[in-house]
Amino acid sequence: MTISIWRYSHLVLALVSSLFLLVAAVTGVILAVEPITYQTKGYAVHDLEDVPLGVAINALKQNYDEVLGLEVESSGFVKAQVLTMDLETLDIYIDPKTGGKLGEVEERPYIYTFATNLHRSLFLKSVGRFFVGLISLLLFIIVVTGLVLLAKRQGGFKKIFNKVQKDYFELRYHVILSRWFLIPIIILSITGVYLSAEKFDLLPDSIEVPQEMDVDHSAEVFADIQDVPFFKETTLDDVRQVEFPFSDDPEDYYRIALSDREIQVNQQTGAIVTSINYPFTVLASRLSLVLHTGEGNVLWSIILLLASASILFFMYSGFVMTLKRRKKGKVSIKMPNKDECEYIILVGSETGTTFDFAQRFYDGLSKTGKKVYLAELNKYTTYARATHMIICTATYGEGEPPTNARKFSTLFSNIKQPNTISYAVIGFGSLEYPDYCKFAIQIDALLQADSNFTPVMPLCKVDSANHETLANWVDQWGNRQGLKISLEHTYIKEVERVKIPFELTERTGLNVDDTFLLKFRPKQKITFTSGDLLAVFPDESGLVRQYSIAKINDEVLLSVKKHEMGRGSNYLYALEVGDVIEAAIDVNAHFHFPEKSAMAILIANGTGIAPFLGMLQHTRQKQIALFWGGRTRNSSLIYENFLNGIITTNEKISFMPCFSREDEKRYVQDLVREQQNVVLHTLTNDGTVMICGSLAMQHEVLDVLETILIENTTLTIEELQNKGLIKTDCY
Numbered sequence: 204m205t206i207s208i209w210r211y212s213h214l215v216l217a218l219v220s221s222l223f224l225l226v227a228a229v230t231g232v233i234l235a236v237e238p239i240t241y242q243t244k245g246y247a248v249h250d251l252e253d254v255p256l257g258v259a260i261n262a263l264k265q266n267y268d269e270v271l272g273l274e275v276e277s278s279g280f281v282k283a284q285v286l287t288m289d290l291e292t293l294d295i296y297i298d299p300k301t302g303g304k305l306g307e308v309e310e311r312p313y314i315y316t317f318a319t320n321l322h323r324s325l326f327l328k329s330v331g332r333f334f335v336g337l338i339s340l341l342l343f344i345i346v347v348t349g350l351v352l353l354a355k356r357q358g359g360f361k362k363i364f365n366k367v368q369k370d371y372f373e374l375r376y377h378v379i380l381s382r383w384f385l386i387p388i389i390i391l392s393i394t395g396v397y398l399s400a401e402k403f404d405l406l407p408d409s410i411e412v413p414q415e416m417d418v419d420h421s422a423e424v425f426a427d428i429q430d431v432p433f434f435k436e437t438t439l440d441d442v443r444q445v446e447f448p449f450s451d452d453p454e455d456y457y458r459i460a461l462s463d464r465e466i467q468v469n470q471q472t473g474a475i476v477t478s479i480n481y482p483f484t485v486l487a488s489r490l491s492l493v494l495h496t497g498e499g500n501v502l503w504s505i506i507l508l509l510a511s512a513s514i515l516f517f518m519y520s521g522f523v524m525t526l527k528r529r530k531k532g533k534v535s536i537k538m539p540n541k542d543e544c545e546y547i548i549l550v551g552s553e554t555g556t557t558f559d560f561a562q563r564f565y566d567g568l569s570k571t572g573k574k575v576y577l578a579e580l581n582k583y584t585t586y587a588r589a590t591h592m593i594i595c596t597a598t599y600g601e602g603e604p605p606t607n608a609r610k611f612s613t614l615f616s617n618i619k620q621p622n623t624i625s626y627a628v629i630g631f632g633s634l635e636y637p638d639y640c641k642f643a644i645q646i647d648a649l650l651q652a653d654s655n656f657t658p659v660m661p662l663c664k665v666d667s668a669n670h671e672t673l674a675n676w677v678d679q680w681g682n683r684q685g686l687k688i689s690l691e692h693t694y695i696k697e698v699e700r701v702k703i704p705f706e707l708t709e710r711t712g713l714n715v716d717d718t719f720l721l722k723f724r725p726k727q728k729i730t731f732t733s734g735d736l737l738a739v740f741p742d743e744s745g746l747v748r749q750y751s752i753a754k755i756n757d758e759v760l761l762s763v764k765k766h767e768m769g770r771g772s773n774y775l776y777a778l779e780v781g782d783v784i785e786a787a788i789d790v791n792a793h794f795h796f797p798e799k800s801a802m803a804i805l806i807a808n809g810t811g812i813a814p815f816l817g818m819l820q821h822t823r824q825k826q827i828a829l830f831w832g833g834r835t836r837n838s839s840l841i842y843e844n845f846l847n848g849i850i851t852t853n854e855k856i857s858f859m860p861c862f863s864r865e866d867e868k869r870y871v872q873d874l875v876r877e878q879q880n881v882v883l884h885t886l887t888n889d890g891t892v893m894i895c896g897s898l899a900m901q902h903e904v905l906d907v908l909e910t911i912l913i914e915n916t917t918l919t920i921e922e923l924q925n926k927g928l929i930k931t932d933c934y
């Protein structure tokens with residue numbers, strides 16, 4: 204079975220049962236606390252195996268007018284129901300050796316009764332019980348599918364406990380905690396199923412018939428119960444419950460529940476009159492109850508508590524993992540061995556659209572039974588059995604590759620494939636840009652020039668990820684391979700934006716670089732922060748343009764470069780102070796200033812400085828260096844008002860500009876290289892590097908950072924990105 208089927212089952216089951224699981228896990232946590240607090244009362248008798256039943260009965264009789272019953276709990280507490288000399292019936296915990304009262308049995312706190320009802324039946328009686336049983340069964344299947352995924356991730360069942368690869372927090376701890384809590388959760392789910400099955404009489408009937416024992420009428424009669432052999436030899440660790448006889452008449456028997464059977468015993472001779480062995484189902488349900496509730500064992504209760512809490516974490520982390528997998532242009536699912544796959548899909552994606560298609564194509568092709576490998580273009584390498592390659596890539600900037608494809612061209616020229624490969628390239632782009640699908644065109648040209656590669660289809664350019672174009676391409680490509688591939692509809696949901704009015708309160712004219720600043724005041728109360736995006740709608744066509752924002756005194760500051768044909772920038776440029784536009788805030792959480800970092804380096808070129816202007820205003824105690832690259836000194840004048848105010852009042856902030864057309868003609872990546880000690884100090888002390896501006900600049904900066912890291916540390920860019928210590932927002 205392919206990994207996607209295991210993952211799909213794991214995910215679907217988790218989603219279907221999530222609400223019930225949430226209730227079961229939360230109430231499970233509450234209920235696991237009960238045995239722990241109960242045990243802290245301290246009434247447990249630790250040497251039950253040394254206390255003969257006769258001694259306990261005698262002690263009780265000495266202390267109380269009448270004794271109705273005795274119970275030895277799995278907690279080790281000995282409970283008795285007695286009638287006091289004042290004719291009061293009491294439920295008390297006793298010391299079985301002296302009969303002395305240790306404490307009174309209290310009513311169960313309401314929170315536990317409530318949690319138990321919710322946990323067992325969701326307050327829905329039989330229907331609820333049925334669902335809870337079903338959810339326990341689903342939980343069991345989720346754990347089993349999870350176990351298979353874990354084994355596949357770790358490289359086999361034997362390697363399950365090997366070191367876990369470094370990855371982002373949710374994924375890493377989903378793996379680590381699943382190893383710790385696998386067994387407790389399996390036990391919880393199986394016992395949960397068993398207890399539900401029992402309630403619905405689904406277990407085989409195995410009623411045992413009471414066995415009448417041969418009674419020896421000449422057996423010795425004892426005056427003191429402590430001398431009766433049965434009561435002398437039976438110790439409390441084997442006893443669960445004792446019902447006392449109504450009178451001293453020898454025909455009135457003790458009814459005693461032992462651990463494996465129920466008996467009636469003559470009070471004078473100790474002869475066993477009847478005996479019923481518990482059927483297996485009763486013993487199993489008793490064991491299930493103890494294992495499921497943790498009753499009587501503090502350590503096991505703590506494990507169950509942690510296991511229930513871990514289910515909540517698995518739900519959260521699984522949700523985050525699914526979102527990340529769907530959204531990001533990064534392959535985070537475990538792939539088969541690259542050298543065993545015939546079909547290789549390589550992806551270049553910045554915001555996830557291309558990756559989303561590649562993933563769906565991968566799923567469709569895998570379902571035909573083919574061995575498929577999916578990777579980012581940056582991971583290009585040799586593929587021993589590959590006969591087909593499909594490259595899907597977006598284009599940015601002026602024909603720039605997406606970040607996860609930036610190394611492809613170099614890798615391609617250095618790596619020779621062992622086989623000849625039939626290939627196809629799909630370019631994702633937008634007709635709004637002059638360099639439509641340029642990076643895909645470049646890749647197609649590279650492959651054409653390599654004699655090892657033969658095209659099976661001409662380059663396909665896809666405007667705005669059009670579904671029909673993609674579905675047609677998949678059909679045609681599939682036909683050529685003799686395969687019927689079904690392409691699921693996109694996993695990406697359209698973002699529903701809430702538009703609100705923004706009033707333009709300030710603006711500048713164009714500077715030497717055709718850049719201008721705009722300040723908008725939201726006319727409704729909204730929360731946003733620097734690094735979020737303002738989505739602007741230039742016309743009625745549904746076109747959206749996003750701009751990185753700075754939050755300055757509750758207003759939105761934008762720095763915009765006016766492009767001759769740019770629909771967004773020309774629309775904004777035409778606005779006058781007092782104009783009101785409808786726009787929306789897109790939360791861009793991955794690019795918020797990291798509150799936890801004590802230091803940061805902010806790197807920008809051109810208009811990419813905007814979010815940093817807002818971030819600098821709101822940080823007082825952090826050591827921050829802002830590296831900015833512009834064309835000329837005059838390019839930076841437009842930002843001077845903001846920057847001077849910050850730098851002169853906060854000595855922890857330093858501003859380092861560089862200019863590509865003046866002075867030493869340096870780019871911001873040159874500044875990063877020059878300041879490598881500051882960069883290293885920041886990254887090795889859990890500080891953050893944030894990059895905003897053009898994608899070309901981002902690639903150059905990442906290349907320099909990579910070199911600095913390789914030369915001085917064992918850290919990698921990807922590791923730091925996964926930890927959120929390198930954050931980028933470039934297009």
Ligand SMILES: Cc1cc2nc3c(=O)[nH]c(=O)nc-3n(C[C@H](O)[C@H](O)[C@H](O)COP(=O)(O)O)c2cc1C
Binds near residue numbers: 551552554640
């Ligand atoms: C800032 C920006 C620049 C872009 N530049 C180009 C371009 O030069 N040529 C092009 O064809 N498409 C361009 N596009 C469109 C993207 O390539 C297209 O939306 C693609 O589907 C994105 O794929 P991804 O989500 O996988 O990154 C650009 C998009 C943005 C947001």
